[in-house]
Structures are given as structure tokens and as C-alpha cells.
Amino acid sequence: MLCSGDKNIGLATWAIMFLLISPTLFSTSSISALDPKWAAKKKRMSLKVRDMFYHAYDNYLTHAFPHDELKPMSKSFTDSLGELGNLKLEHLSKQYKGLALTLIESLSSLVIMGNITEFERAVNWLSDNLTFDVDVRVNLFECNIRVLGGLVSAHILATDSTNRLGQRVYNNELLSLAEDLGQRFLPAFNTPTGLPYAWVNLKYGVMENETAETSTSGCGSLILEMGALSRLTGDRRYEIAALRALRKLWSMRSSLNLLGTTLDVESGEWLEHSSGIGAGVDSFYEYLIKAHILFGKDEFWMMFQSAYLGVQKYFRHGPWYHEADMRTGMATFWQLTSLQAFWPGVQVFVGDIAAANSSHREFFYVWEKFGVLPERYLLEHRMVHPTERYYPLRPELAESTFYLYQATKDPWYMEVGESIVNSLNQYTKVEGGFASIRDVTTMQLEDHQHSFFLAETCKYLYLLFDDSFLSGRNYVFTTEGHPLPVLSSWHERLPQTYLPSNWTSSESIHQAKRTSAMSSRICPAIPLNSQHPNRQIESACHVLDAREDHRCLTDEDCGVDGMSCRRRTCSIAGYCGLWLII
């Protein structure tokens, strides 16, 4: 199953990478996560996170709903998602009540925490009241990951029979809303390059004299939500537009396989050539690997593979990632940013656990130093950036912690999660919700509870301590934390590539637990078979690693990766992974 053409380069790359990292960094705790002591801790911590979520959610409903986000200190609201098209019309700004952003962002978290009653109440309200026919200029990227992603994911959860909505018949209202929104996105793609404008007015399309400047993430992180919308509606326009933009963006890479941070969508020229894995670029990388998992297209895998190698070669410095010029590969800014903390989570997807672990430790070191992660930290001077000193309740460190725990089952990651929970409660909890931190050196607060605190921060912390939602299911989480199922009907490589005789299946609850999405790598799921009602998952090709923590002595201890259906091998650090093909 190996790609023979890549084998030699891959071996050399991995050999160098592993020589650079001390094996002591990967030592797993000898305490088993199945120990009753840890089970009790998981229960306690999951309840604590649930309380945090509801403190944020209830306060939003009381003081801010249906506006976009809560201002927890003044107990008021902000319509942060969009700018009103004509601010001079006083009466219009009074009429506008926002897009219920935090409610939409909370939908999948409600299901994951098992509150189907509240989920249904929210679905009903949105079905009856939400409209996108408003004169509001929104950022395409933000609206896509938060609103479109939130609606598409919630639609799938609402139609999943395990969630049993009881109050009224669900008539695909969320999908209709998502489709309406998707149509309002399409004018943004009407450029000479196919790269979308960063801003679009929901009622009137792209405004006259709209800026042509956008970011790499803005063009390259649309494929999951718009692809899913196309698969659900049968209208291919959304996926085609997102794919065209992604391909164009990829064609603009340098000979080093690096991309810049900002570009002009009309000329297709780069505006900012320096880039890294943080702001303006982060989710571009994330979506290449996740799109491969969700849709099974080799094209995404090939892009990711080249991009990943470029990052590791030109941005990485030990456990840190700096910025570099896409044309020369020369280092530009030596800064750690809070957004970069998602990267170890992406590395877990390709089995690069060792590198993930070492970076994660550095992010956590900085977290502990300040109590939270500063937005920007100057690596050379070991100090916080003079102006970007804030922490707006970002989820990235919790997200990586969750993925690393799933991959290794090392209870140390639960300790990290507990520390994050404690800091959030100690520094950011106020009577009216959770506030952002304006300055991590003084812990002065700022009056803003971002919706991603409910969509991501609380969700990943909850899943770290209670992953029962994932049992027997295969999900990819979008960059905003909204789950999308990995389905054979959406997966290009199925059914042609794999023979049913290679499949593994789960006939019992116990087995289904062992093949849960994260711990076993994600496998394309075959829809439930009515003749075998107890069969929870059938994966296409997956073979479990011999040990649950993915440690190994030889290749024999490693299985077949369910995501790529490629053979996993044992690295010199003693972890099973896709070492040879990168």
C-alpha cells in the first residue's frame, strides 16, 4: 500500500526529524487511563466543563439572544458577524437583531453533551425565525465556518435517528437555511481568478469598490462546508466554487511548496509573502487533510503531503514554528501565536505523534507561564508581543490536547485539560458569562464572549473527558468544531478501491467503542444495514494497531490506517504511523 515513488524522500525526512527530537519527550505515563481513579476524574471534569458551557450559553440566551454574541461584563450583546450595509439608516440598525450566531454555534455542542431537548428548541427557533435576507456585509470565511458549518452539521445531527427529535416533524429547515446562505455566498466567487472576495453582502452580493484583499484561509478553507452542502442538496455549485478556489490557490504556491498570507483575488498576486501556520493560513492546512478524510480525494492528500513537508522544512525550528518568506524559505518572524496551537492536532491525523507531542508541550509551557496563551509571544526575546497581549478564549490548545489524548491515551493530557479548565474558571469567568482577556500580563478582562468558546473551547474540553459521542461514529470536526460524518456515499475512493473482504466491522457495542473515530483513525462509514441493525460501523480497510496507545516495537504491531487505507509502520520513536509515505 505504500507510495513507492515517495518512499526514499519520506524515509530520509522522517529519519532527520526523529533524530532532532529526543525520545524522552514521548514517554507515556505508566498510569492507565482506564484506572478507576481516572474514570472518576473524567466524570468530574466533564461535569465541570458542562457547567462552563451552560454558564456561557444561559447568559447568552438571557442577555444577548438573538444577537450574535454576548458581552458578559455589561450583560449586553454585539452583532459581530456582520456590518450593517447602511449604518446611516438608524431605524434599520434598530430593527436588526443579528443572526443568532452563538445559538447556531452551540447546536452541535448541545448534542455532544446529550441535551437533545434544548437542541430541538434551538432548531425550532431557527427554523421559524432565522433569515439571511438582510443588508449585512459578512466575512465569507467567518460566515462559512460558523454559520454554514453550524447549520449543515446540525442538520445532519437532526436527521440522525439516534438523536430522536420528538416535538415536531423536522422538515430539513436547517438545510434550507444553509442552502439559502450558500446561494448568497456564490457571488463572492465571481472573480477573474475564481478566488472569492473576503466580504459579501447577504442581500446585495459583492458591494461596489469591495476590497480585493483576502487571506489564504479565506480562499482555502471553504471546501468542507460547501462540499457538504453540495452533497446534501445535490447542487454541485458550492463544491465546484470552493474547489476551484482551492486549486487556484494551490497553483500560486512557490517552488518550495509554500504559500503567502494575503493575496489579491482579482489579480491573483500575493500581497504578503511571509507566512507560517498561524493567522490567515492555519485552516488552509487543516482543510487539506480533513477534506481528504471526508471526501477521499487523493488530490487533497497530495496537496497536504507537499504542504506539510514545506511547513516542517521551512517553518519548524525544534518544537517551534516561525514564519518564513514563501519565495526563499528564509525566516521572517520568530513568534509563537495562540492560533498555531491547532497544529499538533493536525499532526495527530497523519500519525506524527512525536512532533505533535513536542510542540504541544511548548504551547502548554507558555500557557502555564501566563495562565493562558497570549495571542503572540516573541520567541527570540521570550516575552509577550507589545500589542497582541490578549487571549480571546481561543480553543486551539484544548483541541490539540483532545486529539493527542485520543491518539495516545496518555492521562497526562487530561492533566493539561484540567489545567486549562481551571485557568478559564479562575481568570475569565464572570457573573454574566466568560470574558476574554485583554492583557495576559495583568489579566485585565475584555467584554466579549466569542461564539467559538461554545462551538470549540467547551466542546473539545468536554470531549477530552467524555468522548461517548464518538463511540461507534466517524466524524471530522470542521475548523470551528462542527462535526461532519465520514460517509461512504461522500467518499470518492469507495467502493471501487476497497474489497469488502478487507473490511473490519463492529458487531457489538464493545467493539464499536474500540473502533471509535479518533482512537482508530477515521474510516469511511458504510450506512447502517437494516439486515444487521447492531452493526454500528463498517470500516473500509481499517486494522487496529496492536496496542491502544499506538506504541510499537516492530511494524507487526501496527495496523492499516483507516483514513488512507495505507499500512502503518513503527517509527524509531516507537509509535505506529504513516511514516513512510510522507
Ligand code: DMJ
Ligand atoms: C475559530 O473561529 C476557528 O478555529 C478558526 O479556524 C480560527 N480561530 C478561531 C478560534 O480561535
